[in-house]
Amino acid sequence: MPVKIDHDSTPFGTELGTAPGGVVSYSSDYDTADEKEYPNRSSYRSYYDGIYMGYKWQCVEFARRWLYINKDYIFNDVSMAYEIFNLRSVRQVSSNSLLPLQAYKNGAQRHPEAGSLLIWEEGGEFVNTGHVAIITEVTQNYVRIVEQNMDFVPWPQGRDYSREIKVKIGSENDFWLQSSASDATILGWMIQTADISHAELQEPDNVALYNLKPATVHNSSNALKPWLNIANPDEFAYVDMMKGHFLTSVEDDHFNYYLMSQSAHEALESATDELHGMFMHATDYVLQRPDLLNTFGLPDAILPRLKQSWDNRLNQLITSRLDFAMSDKGLKVYEYNCDSASCYMEVGKVQGKWAKHMGLKHGEDAGEKLFTELVKAWRECEVKGMVHVLQDTDPEEDYHALFMQSAIEAAGHQCVRVIGLSTLSWDQQGNIVDSMNNKVKWVWKTWAWETALDQLRLEQDQQELRDKIRPPGSVPLLSDVLLRKEIMVFEPLWTLIPSNKAILPVLWSLFPNHPLLLNASFELSEELKTQGYVSKPIVGRCGANIQLIDKNQQLLADKGGAFADRAQIYQQLFTLPKVGKYYVQVCTFTAAGNYAGSGVRVDPSMIIGKDSDCMALRVDDDMSFLDE
Structure with missing residues (x-):
């Protein structure tokens, strides 16, 4: 401070x-x-x-x-x-x-x-x-x-x-x-008192203020015209991926959006900042307890490096996303995505441009400040040198990487985007360099850390993989890049802990009955069976291999995936609200761990996955929200 x-x-x-x-x-x-x-x-x-x-x-x-x-x-x-x-x-x-x-x-x-x-x-x-x-x-x-x-x-x-x-x-x-x-x-x-006389009441008197509302823009001839500037690389990549100037993939939803109240917005901001601190406390708690750390299913070879990453004061967080269920039943967090959180461009740029093009005057853009806060985070993160943005060849990662590159450059840092790894190589001194022979020292990535760890798990000699120098001119593996001691990675290695679902039972043990948390356990307890529960692989992405079971032990939803062999945790069932025709999840986005904006993802099923759409989210004042 x-x-x-x-x-x-x-x-x-x-x-x-x-x-x-x-x-x-x-x-x-x-x-x-x-x-x-x-x-x-x-x-x-x-x-x-x-x-x-x-x-x-x-x-x-x-x-x-x-x-x-x-x-x-x-x-x-x-x-x-x-x-x-x-x-x-x-x-x-x-x-x-x-x-x-x-x-x-x-x-x-x-x-x-x-x-x-x-x-x-x-x-x-x-x-x-x-x-x-x-x-x-x-x-x-x-x-x-x-x-x-x-x-x-x-x-x-x-x-x-x-x-x-x-x-x-x-x-x-x-x-x-x-x-x-x-x-x-x-x-x-x-x-510290239970007397609320003259106090500032945080909870709204009307719980309906926590509900979301579906809304529709009145169609106009201008609405069908192109509205994203394809001269900007990130917007061109987004239009190319979406096959047009669309915020959502469903044609019937091109004029639809969601409203939330100002009270709900303030509650989300407060919850995001508080939960970030709780997750960070839980991360430190885990890293001090080897037996607990072992439940996270991480390769033994990276554990010393993981602790070094947490200890390094320069190894700071830039992006992260919290996923919530929010309705008149309450506000509960599902999990924290600290590693390669997606949808930053949709919330920080696209939803605002969509609303402006549609002439939407109702409410304010819930992601309006996100890009500015990202630039601020990059400006304050103590980067010293060129930042390499590493991405896979997935079209979604293309625009995501370009959006982040624009924030990095706006913060005054030189930035190079690297698609795949084929343009990287080893030089004679054992450094990883790009096609222009720039040493790779600072990296922001769209790849999940688990991709690098999967490479590590396949190696018989994991120590050799972490520290070896490959022949000059050869292409490095992702694990070569991300696990080298001399390369600083955003988001850092320690984000494997708060992003892992095994953190959820730890949080519940540290903050039992906290109003923002759901009961979670490593074992399926009778209490969870009575409440209804969700089974989640401790390592998973995009809703894969999640099951929702109600209090009658009936299967409500099941999403397959590639993580069925991973250990599970069990979390209290608290289903997403169905608003209109979709189940809606509210996502809050951070910059350097502080609240920076909100958006929604929607799906006809109860589980949000990789293909779930983003839709525009607007913040309305409480009185107008309730009058509609």
Whole structure:
């Protein structure tokens, strides 16, 4: 998190002060961190009593540690501090149970109290991140707070708080905190309580706001004209694959789209950011437990490399997609696609252009910001050199790769697209080079990691495959490219963990009864049989080999595929809603782990697969949505 620089700053890890309960605040001046003491990602992870607190020494880490030590509860891990304001529960560590958490906007009639979380909005001095502190004392004139990563300056001797914030109480007993700077905005405070008086209600009063609605554009003569710009390589490739200027493959759907409410959109954004943090926590949990890691069905030879990938702070995520079922029955996540997530161009470009061409004024494009957020992620990812975009010869991968290439280039990086592997070769020094003799050092791929692992599984000497240098001029295997230590790959090797369905039972064990999760287990329990369940191969793609069984043990849906021999997990049955003539899955897309846009995929069956269509998704304000 960016912080203010001060001439009295102290080196990373220096004690700045001690808050009530004996909780120490440390300097987070990352520029002064000793690389010998902090050589990798894991060394920056903070644990207390064996419980993960956060990233050293950020504001979120301090807040979680203070609450644990003083209150015996913690909030779920988040990517950005401002996202805490969307949480509505904390977990009591001693009982592993959820306790209610309420949010109160600055100016609320319920005043903060000692132990309240104080949350700042993203922007200004807290650009992109927001900020969180703990309120330790409340008066009519000021509150005192404790925090980390605000600055690097020691607290005055003998003082157990970092600073005071002025208070003004209005005529309606409304409680106002003065912002610490003109460009920093206090969102409000959070209190662990079941009392919702004066709180910000996250769940809509009308659950119908979580339903999707089918809609149709009025036909016009212009609607049938070409609307994608085939002079742009990605759009030309898309039109070529679709055999025309279509968003969907079904002619009867060329004028159809879906609407969701603003409340649903906000819930999806909050859920995406929270779930990303939960999946990352579960990934670290798995990588620290060899017996649990063995259940993921990965070749033994890659496990050391997998851990190195997670430890490498440069090995960051660029793209990922969460798949949800959303209706008036609730919002539940099915799984997380961190490895080669598809449909970015459909959501980030095509659905918006379709709506503009159709003259659609109703609602706003749910993927409008996706491309901009991708560019931002590439700009901030610390790439140093040319990026090679590697893709297979599948037509869908063609436009997907071109779309990503345009984002990489817009971020200011030189980029070369490689179709197949035949134009790559080994040079005399043992480097993998492209047709122009550029060394391959940074890679973004459309291939799934499992394709490379399948090559690895076929080799008797897996160590040799990972490290060997083949004869000069020969064509490398995909595993040669992706598993070389000197090549940085997006999405990184560690994404094999959160993308694997075996992560779902782990999540349920770490966050039992979390409202966004479905009960999941490595074994088919009686509870799941009673609820109805879904069997999923731990490694699979595009809905392959998934079965849906209801509580009467009747088979509702079954999709074949190439993963029938893989181990299975079992997940609580929570079927997609049927909206109009299709079952509809909502997908949220991230850039560097943060929510960046939404889209839908539809199918006449209950299982979304490779051939399921995308359709345009628009966000409508709540009142209009309910009036239609």
